[in-house]
Amino acid sequence: MKKIKVLFFPYIFLNLSFAQSLIVDGLKTIDLETINNIFSLKNFDNSLKSLYKLQAFSKIELIKKNKDKFILKVKEYPKITKIIIKGNKEFSKKELLKALFPNYQEDESSETLNINSFYLSLTKYKKILNSIKNYYKKHGFSDPKLDISLKENPDKKTYTLVISIKENKRYWVKNIFIKGNKKIRDSEIKDVLLNKEQAILLFRFRPPLLREYFPQEIENIKALYKRKGYLDVQVKDLPFVKCTSKGECNITYVILKEGSQYKFGDITIINAKYFDPKDILKKVKKVRKGKPFNYESLEKLKHLIIKYYQENGFYNSNVIIKPQIDKQRKIVNVKIICIPGKRYFLNRINIKGNYKTKDWTLRRELDLKEKYIFSPEGLFRSVRQLYQLGFIEKVEPKINIIDNQTLNLTLKVKERAFGILKVGAAWNTVSGFFARASVSRANLKGTGDTINFSAEIGKDILYFDIFYKHYFLFDKPINVIFNLYRRKDIYEQYTSTKTGISINFEEKWKKDWYFSQKFTVTKNSIKDSKDPEIQNSTNTYFIFSPALKYNTLDNPYLPHNGSYIKLLTNLGYDFSNTTRGFFKGASLEFIYYINLDDYFYNKKIPVTLMNRVYFGICSTNTPIDYKFYLGGDYSIRGYDYGEIGTFNKIWTNTIEVGYDFGNILRSILFLDIGGDFKKIYGGYGFGFRLLSPLGPIRFDFGWKMNPKENQNNFNFHFGISSYF
Structure with missing residues (x-):
């Protein structure tokens, strides 16, 4: 009998087109139909590749029995359907399974864990071994011992993988010491280290000792010194590590030699065809002859030149920096070679x-x-x-x-869905619940225009608002907004009703800047006054409100980066009370977002910081409805809307720290402070922002910082929207 062996792709061309039958021998878990769908004697080479791609066979032999009959003899790898983990004390079975299979979600209540089956090849075996070892090392275990064995399942075809672990001692970093450094602070050096010392306030309770990072850390320290001009720095190859029997470790990094700080020598910009080198150098003041040499400023200059070229159409421009080090004079002469490339x-x-x-x-x-x-x-x-x-x-x-x-x-x-249905409510212990609803349709007929109707009804409030926004009036970059509204607010001292109409023209002024002019005619009524300084009256006002706005926020719903500035002025006239005459006011709002993830190249930090500052001032003859209120959602969240009072001058400052869970959920901690330049009020709390499939959802839980006696201390606000 003629026998042909084929092992691990030594492809042999066989003219088997005349074969009539094929027998497959050695199958245990793979059905014959799968083999028949893949293997063809007429296309032997490709069939063999396809069989090995299944990653199920350790050996494949093709045996010619006679002229018309062939035997395909295979040997399968063990098929693993379950896993047993033993000896794990520091980490749960689920944590270890996630290290092997990131999408693992199985319940770990039983000893045997069901998994998606796989074939245990030698490569897979090594991967499992290394994955668990690396997971332990990542958490400070220097030398975990692992033993992997197979246990045959009752079906006699598949196996359970048994992983026995001896964890050994866990080491963690208590303190990090830096010795020999005089030119650079300890904190700066520690920032470039991958090992971190214990810091309770930063929630680093027992940071693991990561020995495998030592070589990279030494290079990071050298790079830090060289960036600051200390080009002759020498650092000991490995740090000293001293650990106690409890696993507490102190690491000492030794700077053997800092050397002198080099200075910039001659700075030459070559091939600067489209700009004046002096103008570019003026923008990076640290790159000057005689100034301390540092690579960071050179990189800043490089990116500035590239940005200039790209703004002028040189998309593939490049800049090469060639420092020439003079060790005797301790200076660095720099040649900056500009390569504009083609203009696109x-x-x-x-x-x-x-x-x-x-x-x-x-x-x-x-x-x-x-x-x-x-x-x-x-x-x-x-x-x-x-x-x-x-x-x-x-x-x-x-x-x-x-x-x-x-x-x-x-x-x-x-x-997105262009329609938004918003339903919300607010609640506090004094006033109870307030219902809010609005229906908005954006992008009418694909033009971007928006129409909105909103209403707010509660014990102390009755309000509706209709507005229509039209983009690019007469095909010019001018947006126009028509607004019709009626609002009734019931305060402790009086009841206010406003009915009016307004038109607002908004024009893009320059990059990210917008200028708007708003004209409002409104009829305001004050009734049921309990304050002798507030008289019952009905007045008609005309108000002109020019505004300047700057907007670079990256997302209107859940911003991560950018800023928002708005300067608003109001100039009004009372037609019903000529003795009041003109009244005026102005406000300035500044919002800034920072995403910490953008500032750390080697870490994932999904934290967003937000700061909002607001100032408002108005003349003393301004009607009470147009003065500034303190308290509420966008003021001081520990208080209800207007609960603190009305003032001619106010300021508020809001700080938020947000933590993102993916791209749709953010939890926040907030602190609101503000006042009338005479007294300061404050509130604090936490909240959530969720971009759900139905629309954005907002929760805020706020407490007053210094509540008065018998004053409610808590306010809760939420809102839910729905796209349609």
């Missing part, structure tokens, strides 16, 4: 995914034009402005270079 023009902008939004509705928001110079900064602003529309959920830009001078840009967008 934007040939075509393609927009995809806008099934309901008209193409020109999106194009008018772009800071890029076809046949003009392409700018990466313009692309960044364009994407941000599409997000700010509110009905675009996702934007994916793709650049396709056509030749040395032209490129195409494709913007793939994903639209």
Whole structure:
């Protein structure tokens, strides 16, 4: 009998097209139909590859029995359907299974854990071994011992993988010491280390000792010194580690030699064809002859030059920095070589995914034009402005270079549902519940226009508001907003009713800046006054409100980066009371978001910081309804709306720390303080922001910092929206 062996892809061409039958021998868990669907004697080489891709066979033999009959003899790897983990004390079975299989979600209540089956090849065996060892080492266990064995299942075909673990001692870092450093502070050096010392306030209770990071840490320390101009620095190859019997360790890093700080020598910019080198150098003041040499400032200068080139269409520009070190004079002469490359023009902008939004509705928001110079900064602003529309959920830009001078840009967008139904409520222990509802339809007929109706009803309030926003009036970058409203507020001292109409013109002034002019005619009534200083009256006002706004927030619903500034002024006239005459006021609002994840290249820190500062001032003859209130959702959340009172001058400051759970949920801690420049009030609390499939949801739980006796201390607010 002629026998042909095929092991691990030594492909042999066989003319088997005449074969009539194939017998498969050695199958245990794989059914014959799977083999028949894959293996063909007529296409032997590709069939063999396909069988090995199953990762189920350790050996495959093709045996020719006679002229018309062949035997395919296979040997399967053990098929694992369950796992038993023994000896684990510090970590649960689920934690260890997640280290092996990131998507593992099984209940760990039983000793035997069910998993998605797999075949235990030698490669898979090593991967399991290394994954568990690395998981333990990552948490400070220096030398865990593992033993892996197989236990046959009752079906006599599959196996249970038994992993026995001897954890040994866990080591953690109590203190980190730096010795030999005089030029750079301990804290700066510790910031570049991957091992971290115990810090209770930072929730580092027992940070693991990670010995495998020592070589990288030494290089990080050297790089830190060199960035600051200490080019002759020497650091001991490995730190000293001293551990107690309890596993507490102290690490000491030794700087053998810091050396002298080098200075900048001659700085030469070569091939600066499109800008004056002196103008560029003025913007990076630390890059000067005689100044301490540092790579960080050079990198800043490099990015500044590249940005300048790219803003002028040189998309593939580059800058090469060549430092020439003079060890005797302790200076560094720097040559900066500019490579502008070719200037690119934007040939075509393609927009995809806008099934309901008209193409020109999106194009008018772009800071890029076809046949003009392409700018990466313009692309960044364009994407941000599409997000700010509110009905675009996702934007994916793709650049396709056509030749040395032209490129195409494709913007793939994903639209949100354009309608929003909002239902909300507020509650406090004094006033009880307030119901809120609004119906909004954005992007009417794909034009971007928005219409909204909102109402608020409760024990102390009755309100409705109708507005319509039209984008690009007469095809000019001017937005116009019509507003019709009626509001009734019942306060402790009086009842206020406002009925009015307004029109607001908003125009884009320059990059990210908007200028608006609002005209309002309103009839206000004050009734049921219990305060002798507040008289019952009905007045008609005309109010002119110009405003300047700056907006670079990256998302209108859940911002991570950017800032928002608004300067608003009010100039009003009382037609019903000529003795009052003109009244005026102004306010300034500043909001700033920082995403800490952008500042740490080697860590994932999903924390967003927000700071909001607000100032308001008005003349003493301003009607009480147009003075400034303290207390409420966007003021001091420990108080109900207007609970603190009305003032001619106020200020507030809000600080929020948000932690993101993925892209849709953020938990926040907040602190609100403010006052009338005579007395300070404050509130604190926590809340949640959720971008659910139905729409954004908001919860806030606020407490007063210094409540008066018998005054309610708690306020709760929530809102829920629904897209349609």
